Amino acid sequence: MSRPRTERPTLAEVADAAGVSRATVSKVLNGRHDVSPQTRSRVELLLDEHAYVRRSAARGADAPAVTARGGLDLVVDSLENPYTLEVIRGVTQAAEEEGLELVLTMTPGDGAAAWVERVAAAGRQGAIVVTSSVSAPQRRSLAAARVPLVLVDPLVVTEDVPSVGVTNWAGGLAATEHLIELGHRRIAVLSGVPEASSAIARVHGFRAALANAGLTADPDLIRPGDFGAVLARDSALELLRRRRPPTAIFATSDAQALGAVAAARAAGLAVPRDLSVVGFDGLPLMEWSSPPLTTVQTPMADMGRMAVRTLAYLAGGGELESARIELSTRLVVRESTAPPREDAGN
Amino acid sequence: MSRPRTERPTLAEVADAAGVSRATVSKVLNGRHDVSPQTRSRVELLLDEHAYVRRSAARGADAPAVTARGGLDLVVDSLENPYTLEVIRGVTQAAEEEGLELVLTMTPGDGAAAWVERVAAAGRQGAIVVTSSVSAPQRRSLAAARVPLVLVDPLVVTEDVPSVGVTNWAGGLAATEHLIELGHRRIAVLSGVPEASSAIARVHGFRAALANAGLTADPDLIRPGDFGAVLARDSALELLRRRRPPTAIFATSDAQALGAVAAARAAGLAVPRDLSVVGFDGLPLMEWSSPPLTTVQTPMADMGRMAVRTLAYLAGGGELESARIELSTRLVVRESTAPPREDAGN
Numbered sequence: 001m002s003r004p005r006t007e008r009p010t011l012a013e014v015a016d017a018a019g020v021s022r023a024t025v026s027k028v029l030n031g032r033h034d035v036s037p038q039t040r041s042r043v044e045l046l047l048d049e050h051a052y053v054r055r056s057a058a059r060g061a062d063a064p065a066v067t068a069r070g071g072l073d074l075v076v077d078s079l080e081n082p083y084t085l086e087v088i089r090g091v092t093q094a095a096e097e098e099g100l101e102l103v104l105t106m107t108p109g110d111g112a113a114a115w116v117e118r119v120a121a122a123g124r125q126g127a128i129v130v131t132s133s134v135s136a137p138q139r140r141s142l143a144a145a146r147v148p149l150v151l152v153d154p155l156v157v158t159e160d161v162p163s164v165g166v167t168n169w170a171g172g173l174a175a176t177e178h179l180i181e182l183g184h185r186r187i188a189v190l191s192g193v194p195e196a197s198s199a200i201a202r203v204h205g206f207r208a209a210l211a212n213a214g215l216t217a218d219p220d221l222i223r224p225g226d227f228g229a230v231l232a233r234d235s236a237l238e239l240l241r242r243r244r245p246p247t248a249i250f251a252t253s254d255a256q257a258l259g260a261v262a263a264a265r266a267a268g269l270a271v272p273r274d275l276s277v278v279g280f281d282g283l284p285l286m287e288w289s290s291p292p293l294t295t296v297q298t299p300m301a302d303m304g305r306m307a308v309r310t311l312a313y314l315a316g317g318g319e320l321e322s323a324r325i326e327l328s329t330r331l332v333v334r335e336s337t338a339p340p341r342e343d344a345g346n
Numbered sequence: 347m348s349r350p351r352t353e354r355p356t357l358a359e360v361a362d363a364a365g366v367s368r369a370t371v372s373k374v375l376n377g378r379h380d381v382s383p384q385t386r387s388r389v390e391l392l393l394d395e396h397a398y399v400r401r402s403a404a405r406g407a408d409a410p411a412v413t414a415r416g417g418l419d420l421v422v423d424s425l426e427n428p429y430t431l432e433v434i435r436g437v438t439q440a441a442e443e444e445g446l447e448l449v450l451t452m453t454p455g456d457g458a459a460a461w462v463e464r465v466a467a468a469g470r471q472g473a474i475v476v477t478s479s480v481s482a483p484q485r486r487s488l489a490a491a492r493v494p495l496v497l498v499d500p501l502v503v504t505e506d507v508p509s510v511g512v513t514n515w516a517g518g519l520a521a522t523e524h525l526i527e528l529g530h531r532r533i534a535v536l537s538g539v540p541e542a543s544s545a546i547a548r549v550h551g552f553r554a555a556l557a558n559a560g561l562t563a564d565p566d567l568i569r570p571g572d573f574g575a576v577l578a579r580d581s582a583l584e585l586l587r588r589r590r591p592p593t594a595i596f597a598t599s600d601a602q603a604l605g606a607v608a609a610a611r612a613a614g615l616a617v618p619r620d621l622s623v624v625g626f627d628g629l630p631l632m633e634w635s636s637p638p639l640t641t642v643q644t645p646m647a648d649m650g651r652m653a654v655r656t657l658a659y660l661a662g663g664g665e666l667e668s669a670r671i672e673l674s675t676r677l678v679v680r681e682s683t684a685p686p687r688e689d690a691g692n
Binding site for chain 1: 417420424425426427428430431432434435438439442447448449450451452575601604605607608611617629630631634635636637638
């Protein structure tokens with residue numbers, strides 16, 4: 001599915017395609033920090049698509065704008081979701097590329113004030129907080145200590161703190177369009193944590209796909225819960241036991257999708273013959289579920305990398321074009337989706 | 347399945363059961379470091395079994411033997427296995443309890459010499475290396491810098507470096523005994539990386555269970571590979587297409603077990619009706635596979651915690667009773683195992 005790789009493109013071709021100067025492409029290639037993360041991301045995507053071989057070895061030649069002093073603080077929540085591991089991977093790789101020491105801590109919780117104090121006292125170059133929230137007082141303390149902060153996939157996205165996430169709306173749209181194209185009309189959605197920005201956007205994408213196809217969303221088929229498998233299984237089981245059950249379920253996380261598949265098993269239904277299921281995340285091993293899960297793949301490791309680069313850019317005095325950076329999602333069609341049964345009576 | 351919880355046991359009862367003094371139990375309860383990790387582990391297990399409520403709040407009262415200066419270096423490999431996340435979780439929690447800053451790095455690889463230099467220069471209290479190996483020159487350099495090293499689940503276990511692992515032999519034995527008790531006689535094993543100490547011990551446990559039951563292991567049913575799903579699927583598919591296929595497969599990792607389940611699907615066989623599958627690891631989400639996976643649960647987070655405590659003990663001048671610490675595994679029976687079909691012709 002990748003583009004044909006012919007001769008090596010010139011730097012000018014990539015610059016043209018990205019709509020930037022050759023100097024900017026050159027800066028990206030050399031790992032310079034005076035390029036905004038958004039532009040860098042666009043250029044890198046094109047470099048990858050054009051199979052441009054980066055001289056990563058040449059990186060060391062340019063002194064990074066940020067020195068190793070202090071390093072980065074990476075704050076993660078309960079460390080129970082494989083999702084988090086992927087983000088950590090991206091952060092670790094990028095931190096090593098930037099020569100930044102990486103200090104790992106769990107969500108500060110009660111010790112929040114102590115955490116801010118410690119980060120400030122240690123002279124950290126910045127802090128990255130994954131899937132958690134940072135209170136307004138904490139943010140003010142970090143700002144006062146001149147420690148830049150970048151959130152990865154925060155529960156609630158606000159415009160006053162830089163954050164890296166994914167195109168949740170487009171992902172929800174693509175997942176639902178896929179189901180509609182297969183012929184599904186009664187599509188339920190396991191909509192995750194009601195107040196989570198990511199879940200809200202995914203459900204909006206779901207609604208948009210239905211509206212685009214001239215369908216209306218049945219409020220009775222939209223089931224909130226959390227991002228885990230247990231509540232999802234219970235919700236899905238309830239849906240499947242109705243007189244007119246849905247023929248497909250869009251789950252706003254892979255764990256919820258596994259819960260939906262378990263519910264189908266419990267109800268004596270086969271996936272995808274009797275029920276199609278689409279997940280969201282693209283966790284490792286989902287291609288090895290039974291059946292392999294159709295899901296919206298999110299670039300978890302890239303989110304981690306982008307967070308580090310954004311911090312480095314901010315620490316170097318750069319200003320962001322917008323506080324929110326969204327990386328692309330991609331629908332991966334595997335074997336958990338198929339046309340509805342003829343007798344499903346749409 | 348947990349033991350009945352009656353009245354609170356006295357400290358003396360726990361001490362008796364552990365075969366140690368009351369003072370030692372008291373030290374464990376108060377988080378003191380002058381107890382060897384092995385003894386601590388045994389006492390903590392008994393405290394848990396007796397539902398003894400630990401006064402974790404009292405921990406702060408005893409000054410830890412190790413100060414926060416320098417912290418710990420945690421070295422992980424490619425960060426692609428959910429297993430690693432669990433170990434990181436245990437290390438992070440224990441490091442916070444000990445007041446140790448945790449620096450996360452990827453396996454040094456080419457930059458190995460630089461890594462040792464950096465760890466030594468930073469005055470680290472110790473280094474924990476997960477599932478990777480550390481070369482003899484690296485070990486000598488760390489020893490010269492007086493930086494204690496503890497390995498978690500190293501590829502090859504040697505007696506000259508402290509390491510924390512699990513009871514691989516007992517786990518392989520329990521998995522195979524379970525299959526034999528169900529009535530299986532033709533049991534194949536996906537034996538993982540041939541040179542890995544953990545895999546070798548698991549297969550020895552498998553052989554021991556067969557021998558105990560008066561059965562002989564068919565060398566043709568022992569299939570090496572790696573710990574991943576791809577090779578496992580191919581091996582399992584080949585096994586299942588034989589004239590007399592195995593009725594059960596013991597996989598030495600959960601990922602291999604998922605590969606075996608995928609092979610059954612590809613061969614038109616149902617798990618567990620036509621094939622029983624047992625995994626090893628107990629990764630998160632395995633209870634949500636279809637069918638939920640019977641597996642040997644390893645205490646991944648506890649391995650991380652034990653590694654931190656062992657380092658703290660070593661840094662405080664303690665000496666280990668043995669270089670190798672093994673934590674218990676536990677067979678978790680779910681729905682991927684059942685008696686063989688009547689017509690399987692054992």
